[in-house]
Amino acid sequence: MNNRYLWLFVAFALLIVLLAVGLTRDPREIPSPLIDKPAPEFVLPRLDNDQPFTPKDMAGRVWLLNVWASWCASCRDEHPLLVDLAQKKLLPIVGLNYKEVRGDLSLDATKLALEAEKREAAARANLWLATHGNPYTLSILDLDGKVGIDYGVYGVPETYLIDETGIIRFKQIGPITPETLEKKLLPLIAQRDQKTED
Amino acid sequence: MIPELGLFSLILALPVALCTGILALWGAQRGQPAWIALARSGTVALALLVGVSYLCLTWSFLQNDFSVLYVARQSSSSLPLIYRVAGVWGGHEGSLLLWLVMLTGWAALARFYSRALPDALRARVLGVLCLVAAGFLLFILFTSNPFLRLIPGAAEGRELNPMLQDPGLVIHPPLLYMGYVGFSVAYAFAVAALLSGQLDAAWARWSRPWTLAAWAFLTLGIAVGSWWAYYELGWGGWWFWDPVENASFMPWLAGTALIHSLAVTEKRGSFKNWTVLLAVSTFSLSLLGTFLVRSGVLTSVHAFANDPARGIFILAFLVAVIGASLLLFVWRAPKVGLGGRFALVSRESLLLVNNLLLAVATGAVLLGTLYPLIVDALGIGKISVGPPYFNAVFVPIMAPLLFLVGIGPFARWKAASLGEILRVNKWTLGLAALAALTLPLVYGGWRPLAALGVFLAAWIFLAATLHFVRQARATQGGGGLLASVLKQSLHFWGMHLAHVGLAVFVAGVSIVGAYEAEKSVKMAPGDTVGIHAYRFRFLGVQSVEGPNYQALRGEMELSENGRAPRRLFPEKRFYHHSAMPMTEAAIDAGLWRDAYVALGEPLDRERPDGEWVVRVYVKPLVDWIWGGAFLMALGGLLALLDRRYRSRRAATQENTP
Numbered sequence: 001m002n003n004r005y006l007w008l009f010v011a012f013a014l015l016i017v018l019l020a021v022g023l024t025r026d027p028r029e030i031p032s033p034l035i036d037k038p039a040p041e042f043v044l045p046r047l048d049n050d051q052p053f054t055p056k057d058m059a060g061r062v063w064l065l066n067v068w069a070s071w072c073a074s075c076r077d078e079h080p081l082l083v084d085l086a087q088k089k090l091l092p093i094v095g096l097n098y099k100e101v102r103g104d105l106s107l108d109a110t111k112l113a114l115e116a117e118k119r120e121a122a123a124r125a126n127l128w129l130a131t132h133g134n135p136y137t138l139s140i141l142d143l144d145g146k147v148g149i150d151y152g153v154y155g156v157p158e159t160y161l162i163d164e165t166g167i168i169r170f171k172q173i174g175p176i177t178p179e180t181l182e183k184k185l186l187p188l189i190a191q192r193d194q195k196t197e198d
Numbered sequence: 199m200i201p202e203l204g205l206f207s208l209i210l211a212l213p214v215a216l217c218t219g220i221l222a223l224w225g226a227q228r229g230q231p232a233w234i235a236l237a238r239s240g241t242v243a244l245a246l247l248v249g250v251s252y253l254c255l256t257w258s259f260l261q262n263d264f265s266v267l268y269v270a271r272q273s274s275s276s277l278p279l280i281y282r283v284a285g286v287w288g289g290h291e292g293s294l295l296l297w298l299v300m301l302t303g304w305a306a307l308a309r310f311y312s313r314a315l316p317d318a319l320r321a322r323v324l325g326v327l328c329l330v331a332a333g334f335l336l337f338i339l340f341t342s343n344p345f346l347r348l349i350p351g352a353a354e355g356r357e358l359n360p361m362l363q364d365p366g367l368v369i370h371p372p373l374l375y376m377g378y379v380g381f382s383v384a385y386a387f388a389v390a391a392l393l394s395g396q397l398d399a400a401w402a403r404w405s406r407p408w409t410l411a412a413w414a415f416l417t418l419g420i421a422v423g424s425w426w427a428y429y430e431l432g433w434g435g436w437w438f439w440d441p442v443e444n445a446s447f448m449p450w451l452a453g454t455a456l457i458h459s460l461a462v463t464e465k466r467g468s469f470k471n472w473t474v475l476l477a478v479s480t481f482s483l484s485l486l487g488t489f490l491v492r493s494g495v496l497t498s499v500h501a502f503a504n505d506p507a508r509g510i511f512i513l514a515f516l517v518a519v520i521g522a523s524l525l526l527f528v529w530r531a532p533k534v535g536l537g538g539r540f541a542l543v544s545r546e547s548l549l550l551v552n553n554l555l556l557a558v559a560t561g562a563v564l565l566g567t568l569y570p571l572i573v574d575a576l577g578i579g580k581i582s583v584g585p586p587y588f589n590a591v592f593v594p595i596m597a598p599l600l601f602l603v604g605i606g607p608f609a610r611w612k613a614a615s616l617g618e619i620l621r622v623n624k625w626t627l628g629l630a631a632l633a634a635l636t637l638p639l640v641y642g643g644w645r646p647l648a649a650l651g652v653f654l655a656a657w658i659f660l661a662a663t664l665h666f667v668r669q670a671r672a673t674q675g676g677g678g679l680l681a682s683v684l685k686q687s688l689h690f691w692g693m694h695l696a697h698v699g700l701a702v703f704v705a706g707v708s709i710v711g712a713y714e715a716e717k718s719v720k721m722a723p724g725d726t727v728g729i730h731a732y733r734f735r736f737l738g739v740q741s742v743e744g745p746n747y748q749a750l751r752g753e754m755e756l757s758e759n760g761r762a763p764r765r766l767f768p769e770k771r772f773y774h775h776s777a778m779p780m781t782e783a784a785i786d787a788g789l790w791r792d793a794y795v796a797l798g799e800p801l802d803r804e805r806p807d808g809e810w811v812v813r814v815y816v817k818p819l820v821d822w823i824w825g826g827a828f829l830m831a832l833g834g835l836l837a838l839l840d841r842r843y844r845s846r847r848a849a850t851q852e853n854t855p
Binding site for chain 2: 006008019021022
């Protein structure tokens with residue numbers, strides 16, 4: 001069949017193939033510039049005893065840094081998964097409580113002094129952990145979100161996998177899904193563990 | 199109970215749509231009068247069922263029935279009434295239902311305003327529309343049911359995204375969807391003509407008013423959307439080349455080409471295949487836009503909550519709708535005659551160039567929109583395509599097109615003389631050139647791009663006026679020139695009004711692009727910042743309470759030479775149900791310029807009564823952008839009201855030479 005309009009079909013078929021492939025991709029999955037780079041340094045107070053914590057304290061261990069806040073609705077969706085993961089005792093999970101008071105725009109944080117803000121943040125964070133379960137080995141408070149800036153946090157929750165040498169190996173923006181846990185995080189953790197044993 | 203009634207009505211609509219569609223097409227092919235007649239009642243029944251379903255959903259919103267999942271997600275009891283009505287289309291499921299309401303509404307209109315059509319053709323048009331509606335019904339029922347119950351019901355809803363709580367939501371989506379969906383009628387006409395094998399002047403004449411109506415609505419819809427983005431997002435821009443904006447712009451470009459190509463097919467019987475292909479493409483691009491917005495393949499500020507099943511479904515639907523019509527086209531097109539011959543310079547050839555340029559522009563937008571997807575699919579990386587690409591590609595395509603807008607009406611069918619046209623236009627061309635040389639100086643400096651824009655705008659306006667006056671003089675009877683001007687057909691008025699609208703739009707775009715001024719400054723209460731002759735004095739920020747938000751409202755005094763100062767109130771709103779603060783810009787709008795103020799952030803969060811970062815803009819002629827678009831749409835509406843489209847008798851009279 002020799003038809004001069006047949007090329008239309010070819011073009012259309014190519015377009016459909018392209019759109020079909022597009023469906024399997026996630027455009028929001030932006031490669032973080034921090035991958036395979038050392039985790040930025042910081043010193044922040046711990047939620048439980050106000051002692052300073054820095055990423056160096058975790059040297060030699062593979063660990064997760066999970067950014068959360070009580071005002072973050074998606075964190076609640078993600079939370080049961082983290083509690084499960086913590087029970088498996090695969091690796092320590094450090095919770096970075098992000099802008100606990102300032103992030104919650106339903107109240108006016110501008111009127112609080114820093115000490116009062118810290119007390120308020122700790123109270124809210126503890127209440128939330130008591131209600132929903134605490135998967136964290138420890139939590140730290142990032143009241144003004146400055147550490148969040150260093151880590152390029154733009155959506156809470158976010159999760160970083162940091163290896164025994166302090167290098168970021170994986171970053172999840174938004175809640176960890178069972179799928180990313182199975183297909184990405186757990187294999188990476190197993191791989192790191194093997195390396196540590198070697 | 200009411201939501202179940204709505205769902206039941208929607209479920210019932212599916213077999214009605216399928217039966218009407220299949221039987222009408224089959225009946226038209228076989229010449230079965232009973233089945234052909236079924237198309238008329240079936241279309242009306244479908245529209246009623248879908249309408250009832252839509253009212254049920256609206257009722258659930260009005261009653262704050264938070265046991266309906268969609269209502270609980272989109273509304274709350276503190277949401278103002280108007281946004282509960284408009285909130286119905288604030289999310290994916292409801293907006294799809296609105297889309298369906300409009301599709302079946304257009305089909306019902308096509309049923310009532312097509313008495314002059316041969317019965318078989320009418321049945322085919324309605325049948326195609328019913329089948330398209332059936333596709334959308336399947337989509338809604340299987341992947342996007344808005345009536346899903348939430349058991350137990352929520353005590354309070356999550357409330358509509360504050361970005362959407364704006365008059366823009368009330369008018370923008372309905373207008374836009376009227377446009378998108380309206381092209382389905384032109385599509386149905388094209389498919390019906392292909393099915394019957396009768397692609398003739400009559401077919402083109404029947405398609406024209408429907409295409410004009412859809413195009414006018416789409417123009418208004420896009421313009422309102424652009425205006426909304428301008429005052430809501432607080433960046434002062436009016437077009438961002440966002441994938442979703444492009445998704446609405448592509449059918450607009452193709453639809454504009456279609457309007458012009460239909461004119462040739464009606465008057466001269468040429469370009470038949472091309473016109474049919476354009477009609478199919480225009481609606482296909484509407485569907486492609488739906489796919490891009492709702493499947494999550496591209497990131498955009500408009501993105502709906504995504505679900506892979508929806509993407510797969512729309513893709514299958516695209517394959518069915520576009521694939522089937524292309525198949526039909528490839529089968530029928532080679533047998534279609536070529537129509538009247540025309541010379542190298544003639545109205546036909548100019549309209550051909552118009553179509554070519556618009557098609558290239560559509561292709562360029564399509565490429566830019568899909569490019570990130572292509573790159574990602576090939577695994578090369580992640581990129582985004584932004585305004586620099588589109589601006590670089592668009593200006594060279596649009597500049598010759600705009601120049602031809604002035605020439606086109608002067609050209610005769612079959613053969614025209616370029617020399618003659620230019621000779622007639624020596625004064626208009628000269629005046630336009632003079633405007634290009636001088637007007638930009640008024641704004642403080644001559645810039646080539648602004649001068650080009652001014653030239654094209656002035657040229658289109660002057661040429662249209664000259665053509666109108668010459669035409670009026672040529673047909674002048676005893677009543678004088680003014681009487682003759684008023685006696686010109688609505689179609690003629692519409693064409694020139696739309697072209698003048700385009701000129702107004704081009705003037706706005708070029709001047710605001712070249713001469714807008716912006717300052718982003720730190721201001722304490724009492725501070726003043728100046729742009730040109732305008733002085734903005736910051737009077738401070740106060741806390742105010744809205745119906746469902748708390749706002750920090752700034753007060754700004756705007757003064758300019760010799761005019762009484764005015765107060766502007768830009769706001770930063772904190773909605774109770776949302777974590778994201780909303781910037782509400784304050785605009786002092788005017789025919790010649792907008793003064794635009796937006797609050798940034800306070801320097802010290804603990805002291806909102808202290809210093810703030812404030813952005814102020816002065817935007818000359820920015821409102822011409824939307825004014826021009828409004829004139830274009832008005833032109834389209836005038837043209838479709840022309841009496842030539844009204845009855846069969848008038849049509850045949852005009853057709854006889």
